Amino acid sequence: MKPRRTVLSVPGHVEKMHDKALNSNSDAIMLDIEDSVPVDIKTDARSRIIQSLLNRDWSRKTVLYRMNGLDTPFGYRDLLEVVEAAGHLIDAVVVPKINHPADIHFVSRMLDGIEMNKGWAQRIGIEASIETAAGLEAVSEIAKASNRIQTLVFGVADYSASIGARLVSISGHGEKEAEIYPGHRWHFAMSRMAMAAKSNGILAIDAPYGNFRDPEGLKQGAAMACALGYDGKWAIHPDQIDIINQTFSPSPEDIERARKVLDAHRQATRQGLGAVAVEGRMVDQATVRLAGLLWEQARHLGMV
Numbered sequence: 052m053k054p055r056r057t058v059l060s061v062p063g064h065v066e067k068m069h070d071k072a073l074n075s076n077s078d079a080i081m082l083d084i085e086d087s088v089p090v091d092i093k094t095d096a097r098s099r100i101i102q103s104l105l106n107r108d109w110s111r112k113t114v115l116y117r118m119n120g121l122d123t124p125f126g127y128r129d130l131l132e133v134v135e136a137a138g139h140l141i142d143a144v145v146v147p148k149i150n151h152p153a154d155i156h157f158v159s160r161m162l163d164g165i166e167m168n169k170g171w172a173q174r175i176g177i178e179a180s181i182e183t184a185a186g187l188e189a190v191s192e193i194a195k196a197s198n199r200i201q202t203l204v205f206g207v208a209d210y211s212a213s214i215g216a217r218l219v220s221i222s223g224h225g226e227k228e229a230e231i232y233p234g235h236r237w238h239f240a241m242s243r244m245a246m247a248a249k250s251n252g253i254l255a256i257d258a259p260y261g262n263f264r265d266p267e268g269l270k271q272g273a274a275m276a277c278a279l280g281y282d283g284k285w286a287i288h289p290d291q292i293d294i295i296n297q298t299f300s301p302s303p304e305d306i307e308r309a310r311k312v313l314d315a316h317r318q319a320t321r322q323g324l325g326a327v328a329v330e331g332r333m334v335d336q337a338t339v340r341l342a343g344l345l346w347e348q349a350r351h352l353g354m355v
């Protein structure tokens with residue numbers, strides 16, 4: 052799968068932003084018809100998204116389309132109309148507020164039908180938004196509900212509302228959290244989702260950081276998600292892209308350390324040794340697996 056360090060959310064009805072997004076460094080672009088689009092123009096936004104997909108060259112980007120939730124009057128038509136008209140240009144549909152595996156089954160069955168009707172060979176993926184208490188409770192079953200699922204995304208704002216947690220900022224995790232809770236308020240929820248994603252071989256993606264004039268807070272939030280095993284983070288403003296890309300890419304020091312570990316391991320294997328020391332630290336099979344993973348990631352990003 053192509054990298055998804057950054058997913059830039061772009062309001063579906065603001066076409067000028069589509070061009071800006073296409074010319075950005077974001078790995079993926081998410082054309083949104085959910086929370087960034089006013090209720091009274093949802094129908095109009097569908098045709099704008101369709102026209103934008105058909106009339107621009109999206110081939111350099113991973114293209115996501117976020118429909119409205121299945122618990123709204125818009126969701127089913129968002130799926131049907133946009134995917135029928137332009138689904139061949141969409142890599143994955145982002146489905147908000149997944150509460151149950153049946154939500155995934157419904158979307159997947161609809162996609163089956165549209166793909167058969169159109170004769171498309173490529174299968175459209177699903178990005179499942181985990182952003183409710185019910186969704187997190189059922190996350191293990193949701194993650195394996197369909198092999199269309201490419202990613203789980205943790206939506207901290209809606210999740211907070213769902214559990215009745217206090218709103219301390221509109222930024223998502225990272226801003227002012229320390230004032231009301233010692234440690235990392237979202238650690239359990241985020242780790243739980245990462246565990247479900249990784250045990251099913253899919254990516255874990257973090258929600259956006261709303262304060263787009265606060266690069267330090269963004270960096271901190273992204274670094275926390277990265278430390279918990281997340282593969283990328285949504286962005287809501289072009290200024291956030293470079294910071295997120297950098298945070299979710301291995302640093303030159305990381306790559307050099309991985310190279311040393313892998314070299315030492317190869318040499319040890321030739322000599323019939325098990326664990327060895329590199330720079331005064333023990334290197335065993337687990338360290339080699341971690342270094343191998345990082346090397347693979349750097350290779351995937353064209354860094355080695």
Ligand code: COA
Nearest residue numbers: 059060061062067068069071072083086087259287288289
């Ligand atoms: N995608 C593409 N371009 C964007 C963008 C985005 N998400 N956000 C801002 N831009 C563009 C602006 O159009 C502007 O372009 P210009 O220089 O050609 O005029 C430039 O980046 C600078 O924008 P700026 O003036 O700093 O911000 P703004 O006040 O225009 O927009 C927001 C601020 C928050 C309204 C806007 O960033 C936005 O709509 N973000 C996405 C919201 C969203 O998707 N929400 C759901 C998230 S889950």
Ligand code: MG
Nearest residue numbers: 147182206209
């Ligand atoms: Mg949400």
